[in-house]
Amino acid sequence: MIKANPGHFFEDFKVGQVLHHATPKTVTTGDVALYGALFGGRFAVQSSDEFARALGHAGAPVDDLLTFHIVFGKTVPDISLNAVANLGYADCRFLAPVYPGDTLEACSEVIGLKQNSNGKTGIVYVRSRGFNQRSECVLEYARWVMMVKNDTSIPAPDPVVPELPAIIEPARLAGISEAVSFKNYDIDLAGSPHKWKDYAIGERIDHVDGMTIEEADHMMAARSFQNTARVHFDQHQAATGRFKRRLIYGGHIISLARALSFNGLGNACFVAGINAGKHVAPCFAGDTIYAWSEIIAKAELSARSDLGLLRLKTFAVKNQTCEEFPGQADEGYARDVVLEIDYWVLIPR
Amino acid sequence: MIKANPGHFFEDFKVGQVLHHATPKTVTTGDVALYGALFGGRFAVQSSDEFARALGHAGAPVDDLLTFHIVFGKTVPDISLNAVANLGYADCRFLAPVYPGDTLEACSEVIGLKQNSNGKTGIVYVRSRGFNQRSECVLEYARWVMMVKNDTSIPAPDPVVPELPAIIEPARLAGISEAVSFKNYDIDLAGSPHKWKDYAIGERIDHVDGMTIEEADHMMAARSFQNTARVHFDQHQAATGRFKRRLIYGGHIISLARALSFNGLGNACFVAGINAGKHVAPCFAGDTIYAWSEIIAKAELSARSDLGLLRLKTFAVKNQTCEEFPGQADEGYARDVVLEIDYWVLIPR
Amino acid sequence: MIKANPGHFFEDFKVGQVLHHATPKTVTTGDVALYGALFGGRFAVQSSDEFARALGHAGAPVDDLLTFHIVFGKTVPDISLNAVANLGYADCRFLAPVYPGDTLEACSEVIGLKQNSNGKTGIVYVRSRGFNQRSECVLEYARWVMMVKNDTSIPAPDPVVPELPAIIEPARLAGISEAVSFKNYDIDLAGSPHKWKDYAIGERIDHVDGMTIEEADHMMAARSFQNTARVHFDQHQAATGRFKRRLIYGGHIISLARALSFNGLGNACFVAGINAGKHVAPCFAGDTIYAWSEIIAKAELSARSDLGLLRLKTFAVKNQTCEEFPGQADEGYARDVVLEIDYWVLIPR
Known part of the structure; x- marks a missing residue:
């Protein structure tokens, strides 16, 4: 039995399937410092606990994109290890702040499948979500990738192509709680x-x-x-x-x-x-x-x-x-x- | 007087001698984040405080090998600065978990000496130990290195070659306390x-x-x-x-x-x-x-x-x-x- | 209107002017770990919380030069973005320890100006200070840079060249409080x-x-x-x-x-x-x-x-x-x- 992760192929995905991804990760001030050193961000809210607290945050929140990358990284072994191409993202919403000490987990739901006419590849649509240790969703996004079909003899699934918004309506952007005010x-x-x-x-x-x-x-x-x-x-x-x-x-x-x-x-x-x-x-x-x-x-x-x-x-x-x-x-x-x-x-x- | 550390030579070591190594180091989530970024580990226990707590740990323990490297690093200035070759390791046992915030110190005991027949080099055997701030031994291992003899006129010491186990008996591996259970x-x-x-x-x-x-x-x-x-x-x-x-x-x-x-x-x-x-x-x-x-x-x-x-x-x-x-x-x-x-x-x- | 920071030019500075610099930064154990990994420092006080506490510190203080670099970095967008040359430093004093969790801000006061005879450049002297979240000054230093003059039609300012000590008198070095003792x-x-x-x-x-x-x-x-x-x-x-x-x-x-x-x-x-x-x-x-x-x-x-x-x-x-x-x-x-x-x-x- 092969113990190394072979990844998934097009035919392994079913619409409605939910994949719980490894590895949970506690985000620390170490990750934040490293992210800062690698990219050089200077937005004050993410840089200073004091600045963030003046706005009503518990401390400096983690850079939104660091949260994105951590959640995205978790999906790779299950979703895109055998991907031919990352085709796109949509409807990515940051729903709650992440603070150092929070632990992130991720899962993905298959929301669409469409085999290509060549019979050798297909597009998989997933909605991926990141959760903190209180099971609050901190981030969700849709993504679609082109996958290899490993066993081309398996029949094509019924095509399902999800409707995704080209632009997120502002009312659906909920990342700032009422406790946070930019007045200060x-x-x-x-x-x-x-x-x-x-x-x-x-x-x-x-x-x-x-x-x-x-x-x-x-x-x-x-x-x-x-x-x-x-x-x-x-x-x-x-x-x-x-x-x-x-x-x-x-x-x-x-x-x-x-x-x-x-x-x-x-x-x-x-x-x-x-x-x-x-x-x-x-x-x-x-x-x-x-x-x-x-x-x-x-x-x-x-x-x-x-x-x-x-x-x-x-x-x-x-x-x-x-x-x-x-x-x-x-x-x-x-x-x-x-x-x-x-x-x-x-x-x- | 030369202030820079000249390191030790073969003739400086005596069987039974104990060397207390500099520099004590508090291991932080910063070190853990950096270690993760350099090596890419994905073992869940070391990655997630929540996962570790579910097993009975106080939080995510530090990667065992990070502990090893920190302890090993401390021994370099006293043991191997003038080493010709690192010959081997044996009997390395991880005895207690290390958590971010713990401070590590190290010491080594000389457990064997054997001058080579050329009279110019010799093998030094040490048992090195790492301790946390409560003086609990978190790690110990034996190591032997070939050292240069600086003053070849000094007589060879009586040869002492320690007996080291080729394989550690499982009963001597004590790194998991009773408070930790893999049931969850x-x-x-x-x-x-x-x-x-x-x-x-x-x-x-x-x-x-x-x-x-x-x-x-x-x-x-x-x-x-x-x-x-x-x-x-x-x-x-x-x-x-x-x-x-x-x-x-x-x-x-x-x-x-x-x-x-x-x-x-x-x-x-x-x-x-x-x-x-x-x-x-x-x-x-x-x-x-x-x-x-x-x-x-x-x-x-x-x-x-x-x-x-x-x-x-x-x-x-x-x-x-x-x-x-x-x-x-x-x-x-x-x-x-x-x-x-x-x-x-x-x-x- | 140009939104990117154009930096300042020689003629923008006035003696007595105070510049409050962005971006405040909370220094974390992540920053400390990264600094250690980049430079390899081994001074025990900055490496070990236990060692530092034995001297009366609250924990391992941040390396003095890390504090310097963070404060200095904040001054760059306002002071030296358009500098031709960094000419010198003087009277740099570390006035209070910085610990992980402290948030640093910086400001600079213009203490001298001297246009060069070419009319195209001039020297700006500033005294920069770093503060923690309790508004305690942790660091101050004088620095002078040669700046480009953007609008050469503006008349030269009255030359002011500050007197700066070639050597700091020991009595003016106040970085060690009475709570800290090297006895241990x-x-x-x-x-x-x-x-x-x-x-x-x-x-x-x-x-x-x-x-x-x-x-x-x-x-x-x-x-x-x-x-x-x-x-x-x-x-x-x-x-x-x-x-x-x-x-x-x-x-x-x-x-x-x-x-x-x-x-x-x-x-x-x-x-x-x-x-x-x-x-x-x-x-x-x-x-x-x-x-x-x-x-x-x-x-x-x-x-x-x-x-x-x-x-x-x-x-x-x-x-x-x-x-x-x-x-x-x-x-x-x-x-x-x-x-x-x-x-x-x-x-x-």
Whole structure:
């Protein structure tokens, strides 16, 4: 009997099936320090217990994307070990803050299946959720991946394609409790004078700074997320593959872009939800990541006069600065764009 | 007077001598997070406070090998700074769990001395012990190293070669207290269905995954263990030496092999003891480490129906996958084997 | 309106102006673990809660230089983003211990301005201070940088050049409270037999060990300090610059030299003050750092029989060992010297 995890194949998934993922992880100030050292975030709420407490938090909450990566990492052995491609995300909502000391678990429900016409692959749709030790859902998102079919003789399942929102309605973004108020938010201490009202729809922001990625950086990050996708770690195998290089976890680029976005969006301190994310091109060690953002929409939250929502599209670009805002281009993307992410952020009014 | 530590030479050691090592270290969740990020461990007990508490632990205990490396690191300035070679380990027993917040100290007793016939070197045998802040011994092991003799005019000491067990008797493995029970061990959450009964003597397990090592990784690990052996850190000096490269701390490979072994031994959550370890060949940055294990023996623990012991031999191999289980070969080892380690693990029944 | 931080230019500064810096940061055991892993410090007081408590500390205090780097990092976006050169430091005093859990903020007061005769640049003198969450000043230092003038049509300010002490008087070094006593300092556990009386003025100490720096190391350190100076992180831009390489943060070399100095100064456990620091030459990834120190002066502290002060000059040198003590040479420095730092350390008597 093979003891190593063979992963799942397309035919192993059934609509409605729930997978409880290993390994539970207590998030500590050690993880937070490491995340800070790897990505360089400077949002004050996540950096300072005192700043967070002034808003009504119990202490500095964990960076939303660190929570995402930890939950995502848990799903890899069960969902995407044999994935051909990560096709997309949608409806990702951060539902409760995570604090150091909290323990995260994850599970996924299969919400759709569609075999491809070649009979050799199929698309699996899952809704993954992260829970804290009180069984509160802290994060949920839908994701779809293309999987290999191991036994092509098994008949195709009835196709089920879930309806997923292209944009999350602001009312469904529930990550800020009533106990938290931005009334005491200190913009001087946070490092940016720009509040919700200062951003205009259509405005484009060059985040200016660039960050070069080392092999040690992205592997350390992915290991700390307990993400086991082999392509990130094994140069011996990668050398014989398509890219000849270890592939950087797409989430690494998301976190870099988010950290870079501080320069221009310094008060956009929480990611409330991710509408969609697309990894346009792979990244490798040695690449330098730049980013820019466009304000797509603005929204108010009912009964909250202290904060508002910005809907952003952030583009990450490699080895090219962003003064000219490289993004979508005819039939695709401008050269060297590596990431487009569409998300809602919370920002004081 | 020279203030820098000159280290000890063969003639400085006397049988019965006790060396109290610097530097005491409080192990924190920061160390644990860093260890996780460097090696990628996924054993649930060490990852989740909640999982550990369900077994009766006070919280997630520190990885056994992190404890080993910290204790080992403390011995380097006094024992092996002038070592020619690390010859072996034996009788390594993990005697009590270490939790974040505990402070570790170490001491070593010289238990054997044998000058070599060349008169220029000799073998020093020590028993090293790690203690927590309550002076409880958490770890002990025997080790022997070949040392340079600085003053060859000093007569050879009477040879004393200690008797060390080739295999630790299970009854001498005392790392699990009665307060801890594996009855509530959740195999779903731990990520592997395989318990003690599912492993057969002679069974071989390919751990499949590979991990490429970067210079930053192994140096960061060794510094966090406060291991000061110069060969790991100084490329300027290494460039003129035999390998032209910084040598990776042998314990780094042990930890990588242990983390890789999760894939196939996911419930083997504690190292109870190490019978023997051999660093077959040196490793350098850029090497990709793979591992496989063989079940050598199984043992029960008297009065424990909830857990059992597996005796494993794990081989780490560089730049070669392990489908064919490269291990011992005639008069030595198969090509690219870098580590053979023989140890006992605790696993739920 | 440009949202990214443009930084300040020479003409933006006024004498007497106070700048409150972002981002407040809670220092955690995670930061401490990471700092240890990056620099390899072994001073017992900062490594062990138990050792520190025996002296009257609440627990292991944070390494003085980690405090320095965190405070310094906060000043970068407001002070030196557009700096042409960091010219010097003076009068740096560590005024209160920082413990994990403390939150640091920083502010700077402009204490001098002097436009250069070219009309295009000028020198800005600031006194920067770090505060904990109780508004206690934990650190202060003076620093002067050469800034670009953005609008050269603005008239030069009246020149103000502050008087700064070349050497800090011992009585002004106040970092050790009366609650702390070195009476219980355990030199065996600390790892060095040498106390205050054992060091002679004029004595030179070769710290022997060398440490090679990787790109991942220095970037991770600088990010953990939330230091955003672009030259450390952006290889794409650096490739077109003078050095073609990412420049290592000067403070990284200070921390490496300090950690290396343990070998010879193992009981010099606190930096009480920094008289002056000069970054003689830039460092890049791949460089191996060595260090040596000279005892410049010794001082007693009134009413303290348990500890004394040593004034040290430590030189860091790259890719060259220090047996011959390379330091100042006619009209400058010996080849490969990268740092000269003049500072006071506390050491048990």
